[in-house]
Amino acid sequence: MKDLETDTFLRFDNVKKSYDQKNLVVKGFDMDVKQGEFITLLGPSGSGKTTVLMMLAGFESVTSGDIAISGQSINKTAPNKRNIGMVFQNYALFPHMTVAENLAYPLSVRKMPKAEIKERVAQYLALVELSDFGNRRPGQLSGGQKQRVALARAMIFQPSLILMDEPLGALDKNLREQMQFEITRLHKQIGFTVIYVTHDQTEALSMSDRIAVFNDGVVQQCAPPSELYERPVNAFVADFIGENNFIAGEVTRTADGFAKVKTDAGTIAARPAEGLRDGAACRVSIRPEKLFIHPTDHAYDNALTVKFNTRIYVGDFIRYYFELPDGTDIIVKVLNDLAAPEFDEGAQAQLLSLAKDCTAFPA
Numbered sequence: 001m002k003d004l005e006t007d008t009f010l011r012f013d014n015v016k017k018s019y020d021q022k023n024l025v026v027k028g029f030d031m032d033v034k035q036g037e038f039i040t041l042l043g044p045s046g047s048g049k050t051t052v053l054m055m056l057a058g059f060e061s062v063t064s065g066d067i068a069i070s071g072q073s074i075n076k077t078a079p080n081k082r083n084i085g086m087v088f089q090n091y092a093l094f095p096h097m098t099v100a101e102n103l104a105y106p107l108s109v110r111k112m113p114k115a116e117i118k119e120r121v122a123q124y125l126a127l128v129e130l131s132d133f134g135n136r137r138p139g140q141l142s143g144g145q146k147q148r149v150a151l152a153r154a155m156i157f158q159p160s161l162i163l164m165d166e167p168l169g170a171l172d173k174n175l176r177e178q179m180q181f182e183i184t185r186l187h188k189q190i191g192f193t194v195i196y197v198t199h200d201q202t203e204a205l206s207m208s209d210r211i212a213v214f215n216d217g218v219v220q221q222c223a224p225p226s227e228l229y230e231r232p233v234n235a236f237v238a239d240f241i242g243e244n245n246f247i248a249g250e251v252t253r254t255a256d257g258f259a260k261v262k263t264d265a266g267t268i269a270a271r272p273a274e275g276l277r278d279g280a281a282c283r284v285s286i287r288p289e290k291l292f293i294h295p296t297d298h299a300y301d302n303a304l305t306v307k308f309n310t311r312i313y314v315g316d317f318i319r320y321y322f323e324l325p326d327g328t329d330i331i332v333k334v335l336n337d338l339a340a341p342e343f344d345e346g347a348q349a350q351l352l353s354l355a356k357d358c359t360a361f362p363a
Contacts, residue, residue, distance in 0.1 A: 015065035043214030085154030100134035270358035281363035290357035300352035308343035
């Protein structure tokens with residue numbers, strides 16, 4: 001694999017954005033993207049992720065810093081000169097044109113010969129499995145079909161980069177999952193570079209090579225999905241990515257890479273986050289699927305005494321709701337099988353976990 005420094009295709013260098021020259025909505029964004037990577041910008045509304053996308057597209061100006069593609073700054077380059085394809089949530093198809101005419105449009109404005117346009121349109125209709133829909137208008141298509149047309153139109157002029165702004169936000173759950181697979185398939189097949197904006201964690205985790213988690217204009221962590229999920233660097237990322245339990249406690253001792261945390265439900269051994277000191281108040285995060293209900297054959301380092309409240313049948317798994325002595329709710333996810341235990345309401349139980357699955361963050 002090439003060195004990232006020499007293999008960088010897209011670079012954000014200390015990019016900042018302010019709309020009023022006082023308050024920054026993007027506060028020094030740095031990122032190097034390799035050719036062919038699928039990067040997702042993830043975060044709550046107003047966190048700065050869409051603003052970064054709009055600056056990259058050229059629809060918003062950069063207040064300071066630099067955006068470069070293939071080593072060339074694009075800060076002053078007009079949007080239509082950046083060779084970037086875009087896919088929007090609302091499809092942005094021309095309603096008066098047929099599907100084939102929508103796909104042909106970006107080629108005709110680039111003065112491509114008509115015979116070549118016809119051939120390319122047929123090729124990309126086949127690519128998104130819509131070969132029989134070329135003569136239909138967008139109003140005659142389903143939401144998923146419209147989004148596939150929008151995707152084909154963004155790819156058809158073979159841009160160096162494709163930007164996607166909440167492209168699946170208007171689709172229902174089943175269609176979203178189908179389109180996630182479709183976009184991932186096309187990305188692997190063609191190898192284009194993607195910058196994808198979403199607030200849907202599952203979408204980000206299932207599609208991305210790396211995810212940049214935004215909060216208040218700052219990237220909290222940028223890492224592959226498994227690293228974000230298993231090794232969040234702070235409590236915001238731990239809370240925002242997936243589901244988490246947080247248990248209040250105090251660090252009594254740190255040794256051999258683990259912190260001992262005293263809580264009302266028992267002592268927990270956990271991986272300490274950066275900057276955590278002995279004697280500090282903290283919050284220990286444990287994901288619901290990383291907790292085990294006693295008795296179990298699973299190895300464990302920690303045991304917490306809790307009270308059972310209720311359990312909810314979800315289908316493939318069961319959600320157990322317990323309560324810590326201080327009243328904090330704690331959730332456990334258990335596969336729906338014959339081993340799933342049953343409790344009377346108010347019964348005492350023990351929850352077990354491995355130290356490596358627990359992280360202690362500063363309170």
